[in-house]
Amino acid sequence: MTYPLTREFLAGRLREHLSQNALTHIEDLIESVEEHGDNVQLVESGVSLDDSHLLIEGFVLRTIETGERRFIVGIHVPGDFIDLHRFALKRLDHTLVSAGSVRLGAVPHERLQTVMNERPDIARAMWFATLLDAAIHRRWIQALEQLDAPRRIAHLYAELHERLTMIGRQVPRALRTPFTQLDLADMCGVSAVHANRAVAKLRELGIGEIRRGDLYTDDWDALKRYARFDGSYLYGHGALKLQDD
Amino acid sequence: MTYPLTREFLAGRLREHLSQNALTHIEDLIESVEEHGDNVQLVESGVSLDDSHLLIEGFVLRTIETGERRFIVGIHVPGDFIDLHRFALKRLDHTLVSAGSVRLGAVPHERLQTVMNERPDIARAMWFATLLDAAIHRRWIQALEQLDAPRRIAHLYAELHERLTMIGRQVPRALRTPFTQLDLADMCGVSAVHANRAVAKLRELGIGEIRRGDLYTDDWDALKRYARFDGSYLYGHGALKLQDD
DNA sequence: CGTTCCCTTGAGTAGTTTCAATACTTGTGG
DNA sequence: CCACAAGTATTGAAACTACTCAAGGGAACG
Numbered sequence: 001m002t003y004p005l006t007r008e009f010l011a012g013r014l015r016e017h018l019s020q021n022a023l024t025h026i027e028d029l030i031e032s033v034e035e036h037g038d039n040v041q042l043v044e045s046g047v048s049l050d051d052s053h054l055l056i057e058g059f060v061l062r063t064i065e066t067g068e069r070r071f072i073v074g075i076h077v078p079g080d081f082i083d084l085h086r087f088a089l090k091r092l093d094h095t096l097v098s099a100g101s102v103r104l105g106a107v108p109h110e111r112l113q114t115v116m117n118e119r120p121d122i123a124r125a126m127w128f129a130t131l132l133d134a135a136i137h138r139r140w141i142q143a144l145e146q147l148d149a150p151r152r153i154a155h156l157y158a159e160l161h162e163r164l165t166m167i168g169r170q171v172p173r174a175l176r177t178p179f180t181q182l183d184l185a186d187m188c189g190v191s192a193v194h195a196n197r198a199v200a201k202l203r204e205l206g207i208g209e210i211r212r213g214d215l216y217t218d219d220w221d222a223l224k225r226y227a228r229f230d231g232s233y234l235y236g237h238g239a240l241k242l243q244d245d
Numbered sequence: 246m247t248y249p250l251t252r253e254f255l256a257g258r259l260r261e262h263l264s265q266n267a268l269t270h271i272e273d274l275i276e277s278v279e280e281h282g283d284n285v286q287l288v289e290s291g292v293s294l295d296d297s298h299l300l301i302e303g304f305v306l307r308t309i310e311t312g313e314r315r316f317i318v319g320i321h322v323p324g325d326f327i328d329l330h331r332f333a334l335k336r337l338d339h340t341l342v343s344a345g346s347v348r349l350g351a352v353p354h355e356r357l358q359t360v361m362n363e364r365p366d367i368a369r370a371m372w373f374a375t376l377l378d379a380a381i382h383r384r385w386i387q388a389l390e391q392l393d394a395p396r397r398i399a400h401l402y403a404e405l406h407e408r409l410t411m412i413g414r415q416v417p418r419a420l421r422t423p424f425t426q427l428d429l430a431d432m433c434g435v436s437a438v439h440a441n442r443a444v445a446k447l448r449e450l451g452i453g454e455i456r457r458g459d460l461y462t463d464d465w466d467a468l469k470r471y472a473r474f475d476g477s478y479l480y481g482h483g484a485l486k487l488q489d490d
Numbered sequence: 491c492g493t494t495c496c497c498t499t500g501a502g503t504a505g506t507t508t509c510a511a512t513a514c515t516t517g518t519g520g
Numbered sequence: 521c522c523a524c525a526a527g528t529a530t531t532g533a534a535a536c537t538a539c540t541c542a543a544g545g546g547a548a549c550g
Contacts, residue, residue, distance in 0.1 A: 064383070064387045066391070069391070071390045073383045073386040073387055073390075074383070074386075085376045088372050088373045089376055089380075089480060091480075093383065093477060093478040093480075094383060116369060120361045120362045123368065124361060127372050130372070130375065130376060130379065131330045133379055134378055134379040135334075137382035138309070138318045138382060139309075141316075141318040141382060141386055142309045142316045144390065144434055145318075145389065145431075145434025146314070146316060146434070148504095148505065148506090180527085180528065181528070181529065182528080188390075189389060189391070190506070190507090193506090193507075193508080193509095193530085194505085194506055196531090197506090197530090199529090212515085212529090232338060235334060235336075393537070394537080425495085425496065425497090426496075436538070436540075437497090438498090438538090438541095439537085441496095441497065441498060441499090445499095457496085457547085
């Protein structure tokens, strides 16, 4: 069983507790695979409104636009259902944008409806996935309340490091992203100029070197310590691990 | 049908789309009612770990504590399920604390399990409720990224005004809360001293007067404009309203 | 009627913003 | 293969926002 499309869904989290049967069922939810280039608005574009989408490859940003400025309120990595909540909410309060090129798996809402009615085990996993998003949101709130700009950027990469590791993508010394410094600024709620200075400070401190979105470090622990990062909110195999019930 | 305990659950949002049967079933989920005083840690205290809780009366804060400092990452008003996600996550990444005295309705997880298996309509409403929390989290992230301290405080009260109105509690001229300025500071990610100056600025600008947590204003629209508040993220009866499906 | 918590104010410091100018990178067409 | 354009990154200076430390004032509760 390889599950080429959904292999990373909840990997490192609840996935290990799902039955083979459920995993196969989840793989079969994907009706089609779509590819998109950089900076594509995934909601208005070719993406159907009656589907929800699993991110298979690449990064997706959740943004809120206000005429003047863009705010990034979340990042998604492969294995994340990026708009599962649209199935329940019908509309989104924000925009989904690709960062770099992406591959998405489309799941028709009628199939999700069937899951809700007939497969409570899978429904619960879906619910769990959206709750993970909420837990990440809470940490972002706290990071914005607690940290200065350099630490916010470090926290961002620390979280990505952890999330990528959980889905089995090891990040030895370089974490590659397509993010510009303006993207980092919009994620951290600071100006682009200040994001640049924050990046420079991380370099000076020896915490990590960010070049065109790629972070290079040889001491992830030091980076995480600097960012006051504690990954338990990601509900991976650790302190807050989901117990067998 | 009055539903004395759960009358405010999803009121102004999905509630109107639920059947009488479902509403009765939801009311019957509540096994017992608990009362707690001010500043009680609801997770460690008398509150059972095998229950989730509906807030019936009062305010509850979601906080993350870090030895040195406390960060508030969310507020709950009556009608909110404050720890519904514990049913799915089993553990929480944060703490729930009463702000002022509260009444909670306890729902045993076994009843929720039955709902998940047998009542997809109610399960979906529960899911919807946790997604609303996530939408509010996203707006908080954006508010922290976008707004200065006085506007953050104004946004906070604007949101509370809207949420209380949705559950049928009109807020004509005074919005009463038990929040201290230190609470406001911890919600907005600023120091207590600065929260005080922000409150003073709102007063000087004629936006609103906050005295011991109670906000007095005679122009809610002006306050919301000042805070750049747009309530569509709350998924009430408006632009982003849930369509009949 | 005093203690305690909460609010207020002042002064100096640190973090962040804006505006503005300059360099580096990448991709494209000649 | 070079030249240019567009996007991205860097740096400086002045203004603003927010922080800390510190002290004093006010309101609620016993």
